[in-house]
Amino acid sequence: MKEAIIFVSGFDAQSQNYFLDNFLVPGLLTQLEDLDIKLDPEDVKIPGQTGKRFYHQLETDRKIIDIYEVYWNDLVNRLSSQDTKQKLGRGLSMIFYWIVYNWKIAKISPAFFFQTSIILILILLWYFGIVVLFLAAIANQPELESSTFIQNILAPATQWATNGFGWQVWLVISAVLTFLPLPINFIVDLIYFLTCYLRNESIKGTPPIRALLRNRVKQSVDNVTSEGSYDKLTVLSHSMGGLIATDFLADYHDQQSQQLRFITWGTALESSSTVADWLKLEIKKCLENPYVGCWDDFYSKQDWLCSKVPVIKSQSKSKLVSKHVSFKVSLFKQFSGESHMEYFFDSKVLRNLIMG
The missing domain is CATH 3.40.50.1820 (Alpha/Beta hydrolase fold, catalytic domain)
Structure with missing residues (x-):
């Protein structure tokens, strides 16, 4: 046989x-x-x-x-390998998706709800770092320096992200994330893959991953x-x-x-x-x-x-x-x-x- x-x-x-x-x-x-x-x-x-x-x-x-x-x-389209702008937009969309549906998971199993909640918290910590990096990148854009109006709006945020409280918090968070049993990028990529698969959406004109x-x-x-x-x-x-x-x-x-x-x-x-x-x-x-x-x-x-x-x-x-x-x-x-x-x-x- x-x-x-x-x-x-x-x-x-x-x-x-x-x-x-x-x-x-x-x-x-x-x-x-x-x-x-x-x-x-x-x-x-x-x-x-x-x-x-x-x-x-x-x-x-x-x-x-x-x-x-x-x-x-x-x-697999990995979110961790994309640029900061894509991480910012797609990461936020992914987080909202699981915040909405996590309550459905709670109805079938408290254990599943606990797991997905922990994962969601870890992704939120990762996303905090993306926001900090995005604001820090904006601070170094020379084309924005000529606009006083934009500088007055962005200055507090970029200062917070480059030398202020936001940057200090991210240093602590990144240190904590290094002790995870699984790399945070692996967790983010896995959840992003699952999100794309379940949504059955195409990205940039390519067929859906499903x-x-x-x-x-x-x-x-x-x-x-x-x-x-x-x-x-x-x-x-x-x-x-x-x-x-x-x-x-x-x-x-x-x-x-x-x-x-x-x-x-x-x-x-x-x-x-x-x-x-x-x-x-x-x-x-x-x-x-x-x-x-x-x-x-x-x-x-x-x-x-x-x-x-x-x-x-x-x-x-x-x-x-x-x-x-x-x-x-x-x-x-x-x-x-x-x-x-x-x-x-x-x-x-x-x-x-x-x-x-």
């Missing part, structure tokens, strides 16, 4: 196959000692895809499992199905990858009428669907899609960034099985978000991937 696993990874893959090489491969090779699993030293290659090949020896047969990671980091990412997953699925040598197809997703994969599979269809297996690890579909009503419809369509044969969803209470996939009472959920996983991690790792990566090293989760 030969199976292809298309792995839609989470946010901030630093290179092609980053999560596959650094998390999934080590997990499969070290956490399933009772299973005979071997990694082919050579990469497996098909047109358009490069991945890893595993051999799983069964009692009477050998199973070949090829895993291909969908790389999408190159499509459309670009759906198409990227489609390309990978098409590459694998065109190969024609696989008996089984699985779509595995983790974290933000679960949002993208669900969005894609809602409208997935296969010309050969072959069903696939869908697996989600640690998704934020519940909190995201509270903010974006269209996502509730995509979950419903995914559950009703005849080409999605089954949906195994793994979540953990020790992973504060996720919950099980939400399903309203009127929806059929016969194909969806949500399974709670208990991680043995410290409270600090839960608070810092490190527990979000524990799915890659949990034997129950990995066994489902290999044996399911």
Whole structure:
């Protein structure tokens, strides 16, 4: 038997196959000692895809499992890398968006509300620095020096930002932010990406990031199905990858009428669907899609960034099985978000991937 696993990874893959090489491969090779699993030293290659090949020896047969990671980091528009004016405008829009919708999140889960509130506070601290830098930049604009009226208006603000209380406060804030478990730029970029995705808006004439990412997953699925040598197809997703994969599979269809297996690890579909009503419809369509044969969803209470996939009472959920996983991690790792990566090293989760 030969199976292809298309792995839609989470946010901030630093290179092609980053999560596959650094998390999934080590997990499969070290956490399933009772299973005979071997990694082919050579990469497996098909047109358009490069991945890893595993051999799983069964009692009477050998199973070949090829895993291909969908790389999408190159499509992300990072707010932290933009100029100060863009950070000022888009950052303010992002903050207002989450202030408005954070109260909706509070209705479904106090824990989610606590998390998003902490993140929002951190982003507000980051934005304070952007305001200070913007005002300091204005102070150095020579074209404004000729206008006495403008100088009289801006002088107090620029003085506050360059030598006054504002600059002193920002020095303290920046020192505090350096002690965060995750870099503040990573947090800002992640929330900005999620905001753009949920809004489904285009930027500067480019297609919305949602459309670009759906198409990227489609390309990978098409590459694998065109190969024609696989008996089984699985779509595995983790974290933000679960949002993208669900969005894609809602409208997935296969010309050969072959069903696939869908697996989600640690998704934020519940909190995201509270903010974006269209996502509730995509979950419903995914559950009703005849080409999605089954949906195994793994979540953990020790992973504060996720919950099980939400399903309203009127929806059929016969194909969806949500399974709670208990991680043995410290409270600090839960608070810092490190527990979000524990799915890659949990034997129950990995066994489902290999044996399911």
